[in-house]
Amino acid sequence: MEIDFSKLGHNLEDKLTSKMLPHIWCSGCSLGTNLQSLVRGAVMTGMDMDKEMVMISGIGCTGRASGYVEFDGFHTTHGRAIPFASGVKTGNPNLEVIVFSGDGDLFSIGGNHFIHAARRKLDMTIICTNNSVYGLTGGQASPTTFEYSTTTTTIDHNLRPFNLVDLALGAGADFVARYTSAHFKILPRIIKQAIETDGVAFIDLISGCPAIYGKRNGYPTADYMVKNFLEASVEIEVKEDGSHLLSENTRVEFDRTKGYTKIPIGVFRRQHR
């Protein structure tokens, strides 16, 4: 069957920079749905994406996202999306600043900037596409790569990964949530809440890289990955004593042969200053 691509449309077409498409991402990647969730969330806020919002990204697969949407945007150097965002926010406080980047960019080379942003509480939204791998450079271990998982730089085993929710809570972020890319129905609403938070909002967006990470680590295809995300996700139960926030209760668990075995999801902190 012949497909006439010129006639295919997208209901968010006017929010996408069509001249930059097709994007660079592999088939099966979570980034397409993540970006769509972000754009839907931004639209839900009722703000003007071009005049009131700035999307800043770092380096890596996720870093390219800022070029594909009609936000004002900037593609910074590796790990520096957050300091750039701090400059934008202090330059013009009327702008809504969104940092959209990956786990390697935000928590390895940019880790120091993240904890200081959370401490400093300049109003910004930080969304981390957390796929536990450096995809663009070919599959090296990232700071959220799981123990005993295989990457090109961890053949036998890896050291303990960061629990990003625990890290964000500890550093003092005002809004902390975790969902997976398979939760695209609820995500726009969560992203809207994050953007509307007055302070630092952080979303740990568990995502998949079937092409490079999944095939070596228990989720070889995109459809298996989506099912795996939904099956492993456990909504947190808020306890009065706050024990649901303990590190062991927010930790993501993973098995090299099966993929994710437990993903605690939900909004862990919602703070109004």
Added chain:
Amino acid sequence: MKKQPRAMAGRHLDSGNIAVAEGAIYAGLHGYYGYPITPSTSIMEHIVKRLPHLEEPGYFLQCEDEIASITATIGCSWTRKKAMTATSGPGFSLMQEGIGLAVMTETPLVLVDVMRGGPSTGLPTFPGQQELMQAHFGSHGDYIIPTFAPWSVQECFDLTVEAFNAAEALRTPVFVLSDQVLSTLKEKFVIPKEGEMEVVNRAHPGETITWKGTEISEDLVPGMNCFGEEKKAFSTGLSHDESGHVDLTAKTFERLTNRMFEKVHRYAHLLPQAEKYMMDDAEIVIVTYGSTARSAYEAINLVREQGLKVGMYRLRTIWPFPEEDLRKSTEGKEILVVEMARDQLTWPVERALLRRVHHIAYPMGLIPPPSVITKKVREIGGK
């Protein structure tokens, strides 16, 4: 607290670092991003007393490191606000990554580097001039950044204002290379009234601006579309086309990088020109800059009394190096380069003149005293 005026017009007795801070505020500074490091810190400490208390308040942010400082400076500049950072040796090294990003995205900003002795932690509280080459070649890739060097507290003020104007007019980062001596040296300087000195603001897309009476070509320096304005504003450190979007073809990359060189060289005559002291009849010319020139000035006055015809070519713009002007004004004269570095200023000088020159290398964290210079001059002059 009472609102403060931008221009603290009048006569002041203060240090070079204070003059730098006042120059930046005079030129319209909005955002300052910095990290404490000797000997640049007092710029930041003065800014924090002034910037948030202006009638139109600016913003001061103490960053977690110098990498964050330079990157936040770039971010602020993309909201059409004037932004700066200041640092010294080790901090300048950390900033090289962001400097490359500022060049590639054609971001106007001012970076003041108060030089101290290196390598590494080196001599934090003593002067050096060892960051001259770093200002040119520090970040990877080909680029040219206008680099100014003051020699007095007054010039710390003047050249900082000039630096902002050059940055805005040419859409480029601009360096001011001060040093530890100037940072703490106190002397008289005058701040003009608001409007007495030219202050340039960058062009909007489709707008043509003038700087020092010269129209800046929009083909070389495209108007800047900033965040929150009409059209989508976007840029990237990757090779990109005129709209800011990624384009990795050889043609686009060549066009982009050629234009970035061309815009600085085309308007190099508008950058601060070298000061020529007693050059007309001079047989020996001392080529130097910064606080080292103060010592050379004293030495020239001493040896002139003894009948030696010595002059000084004091660089105020170091990059792009004024090759032609230096060549023309020193034809047939002996050249003596004086610097607080082992072998840095000699490179561009010898390259410009296509010959070896005499040299005083003084890299031990002190300005060369006039006696060292007079001795060398007597040697060269045969007296």
